[in-house]
Amino acid sequence: MAETTLALPLPARGQRFGHWCWLLLAxxxxxxxxxxxxxxxxxxxxxxxxxxxPKSDLIIATFKTTRIANGHSVxxxxxxxxxxxxxxxxxxxxxGAKQFFGLDQAMIRLGLDYGITDRWMVGLGRASFQKQxxxxxxxxxxxxxxxxxxxxxxxxxxIMLRTDDIGAGLPYTPNYTDRLSYAFQLLVARKFSDAISxxxxxxxxxxxxVPLSSIPNDLFSLGAGGxxxxxxxxxxxxxxxxxxxxxxxxxxxxxISMGFDIETGGHVFxxxxxxxxxxxxxxxxxxxxxxxFKGDIHFGFNxxxxxxxxxxxxxxxxxx
Amino acid sequence: MKRIFILGIxxxxxxxxxxxxxxxxxxxxxxxxxxxxxxxxxxxxEAVSFIDAAKGEFxxxxxxxxxxxxxxxxxxxxxxxxxxxxxxxxKADFKGALTNPAAVNFKKDGVYKVEVQGTMTMHGQTKxxxxxxxxxxxxxxxxxxxxxxxxxxxxxxxxxNFSAAKIAEEIEVTVKCLYExxxx
Numbered sequence: 187m188a189e190t191t192l193a194l195p196l197p198a199r200g201q202r203f204g205h206w207c208w209l210l211l212a213x214x215x216x217x218x219x220x221x222x223x224x225x226x227x228x229x230x231x232x233x234x235x236x237x238x239x240p241k242s243d244l245i246i247a248t249f250k251t252t253r254i255a256n257g258h259s260v261x262x263x264x265x266x267x268x269x270x271x272x273x274x275x276x277x278x279x280x281x282g283a284k285q286f287f288g289l290d291q292a293m294i295r296l297g298l299d300y301g302i303t304d305r306w307m308v309g310l311g312r313a314s315f316q317k318q319x320x321x322x323x324x325x326x327x328x329x330x331x332x333x334x335x336x337x338x339x340x341x342x343x344x345i346m347l348r349t350d351d352i353g354a355g356l357p358y359t360p361n362y363t364d365r366l367s368y369a370f371q372l373l374v375a376r377k378f379s380d381a382i383s384x385x386x387x388x389x390x391x392x393x394x395x396v397p398l399s400s401i402p403n404d405l406f407s408l409g410a411g412g413x414x415x416x417x418x419x420x421x422x423x424x425x426x427x428x429x430x431x432x433x434x435x436x437x438x439x440x441x442i443s444m445g446f447d448i449e450t451g452g453h454v455f456x457x458x459x460x461x462x463x464x465x466x467x468x469x470x471x472x473x474x475x476x477x478x479f480k481g482d483i484h485f486g487f488n489x490x491x492x493x494x495x496x497x498x499x500x501x502x503x504x505x506x
Numbered sequence: 507m508k509r510i511f512i513l514g515i516x517x518x519x520x521x522x523x524x525x526x527x528x529x530x531x532x533x534x535x536x537x538x539x540x541x542x543x544x545x546x547x548x549x550x551x552e553a554v555s556f557i558d559a560a561k562g563e564f565x566x567x568x569x570x571x572x573x574x575x576x577x578x579x580x581x582x583x584x585x586x587x588x589x590x591x592x593x594x595x596x597k598a599d600f601k602g603a604l605t606n607p608a609a610v611n612f613k614k615d616g617v618y619k620v621e622v623q624g625t626m627t628m629h630g631q632t633k634x635x636x637x638x639x640x641x642x643x644x645x646x647x648x649x650x651x652x653x654x655x656x657x658x659x660x661x662x663x664x665x666x667n668f669s670a671a672k673i674a675e676e677i678e679v680t681v682k683c684l685y686e687x688x689x690x
Contacts, residue, residue: 224527224558224560226527226556226558226563226564226565226601227565227601229527229529229556229565229688230554230556230565230567230599233529233531233554233556234554234567234569234597236531244571246582246585246593247582247586263578264578264581264582265578266578267578267579301578380587380593418586418587418588418666419588419666450666450668492578492579494576494577494578494579
């Protein structure tokens with residue numbers, strides 16, 4: 187069959203021999219052809235399966251930004267990114283028209299956060315509520331992966347310094363250390379789907395000075411929060427901190443917040459409705475006094491603007 | 507009979523040595539978007555590519571998450587559901603063959619201008635494309651270079667309004683791969 191299709195001149199040594207020769211050649215050629223029939227798609231699939239390094243199955247964007255609403259999310263800033271945060275909390279919505287539903291009593295926190303590595307970030311801020319200066323550090327201990335690690339785990343440590351007049355009720359002039367408090371959080375989050383991420387955050391707040399000797403210096407809370415994406419660039423967020431009985435300040439309420447994340451290029455706007463006016467961990471977790479369900483709701487917003495300062499440009503350009 | 511045998515051996519040797527597969531997993535695929543507002547470039551240095559020299563067939567594949575940007579925010583956006591949606595569509599690939607396989611002699615050093623025809627898949631959409639390129643054989647080892655344009659709209663890659671002015675509709679893609687023989 188093969189020899190008839192080959193329209194090539196046959197060797198001059200006789201037809202019979204020629205037929206045999208070409209038959210054999212055709213046979214050999216077909217054997218060789220099957221041997222060389224490489225399935226590139228299969229090779230590619232094999233090779234790219236090897237290539238799917240741990241890095242590529244990292245789950246990204248569990249939350250839009252480094253805060254859910256009031257408190258920290260498991261997200262950290264990438265290396266070399268500076269994040270300018272401008273947060274406002276107005277007065278309560280139920281304060282009436284005279285106070286323009288709280289907008290007359292704006293409290294602001296200005297903050298700068300920076301990503302030292304992709305997993306480690308630091309931040310500084312100053313809030314008008316209690317004239318407080320705060321600093322924090324956050325580190326991602328585990329990162330959720332498509333195959334493997336089921337959650338992202340981050341730890342935060344923050345320090346807060348009240349600079350307002352706290353001496354009024356004290357029999358002595360408060361020391362510098364009396365103004366300090368600390369907060370430590372473990373953040374465990376899982377992105378269940380593109381739309382839904384949930385987070386748990388056991389928290390300890392330590393006061394160097396508490397108002398009554400019967401109150402422990404270490405207060406414990408358990409927080410839960412999450413986000414539900416509404417569209418590609420907006421999401422509903424919620425956060426709740428339950429303060430454990432016996433480890434809470436008197437006459438305080440659990441912190442509740444609900445809000446919306448709205449992302450535009452380079453900015454994230456967060457609209458927040460919450461029952462406290464404080465912004466760093468201590469003032470909002472352990473010192474919230476508003477009753478959310480009686481209308482003590484503070485409207486507020488967080489604006490985040492990121493700038494790439496360095497570290498990365500070089501890396502992207504110099505790698506071969 | 508002896509002659510047939512020799513002829514057969516030669517034939518076998520010739521064909522098997524021709525069944526040469528070249529590959530790389532450190533190919534570079536970069537893209538460049540130019541607009542009046544901003545120029546954006548990103549590199550991926552982990553492109554996997556195969557060449558079947560006998561048939562003039564090519565395969566290229568990149569992981570979308572492997573593109574590195576000068577700004578982290580750009581990279582986040584790029585992978586985001588609004589743009590490339592890399593969780594949904596983790597890979598981009600090209601499968602094709604030389605339009606004229608006879609024009610390239612992989613055994614002979616030289617620079618060959620070629621055209622490769624095939625299909626490109628990204629963002630879940632596949633399109634037939636024809637791409638010009640250069641195959642350089644140096645010391646018996648091939649290098650492939652190609653520069654071509656890709657239209658975002660061909661692959662359904664829309665961008666949100668707020669960034670539309672910063673991202674070109676036509677993206678220039680540059681491919682550079684240095685191959686090595688593929689052995690199991």
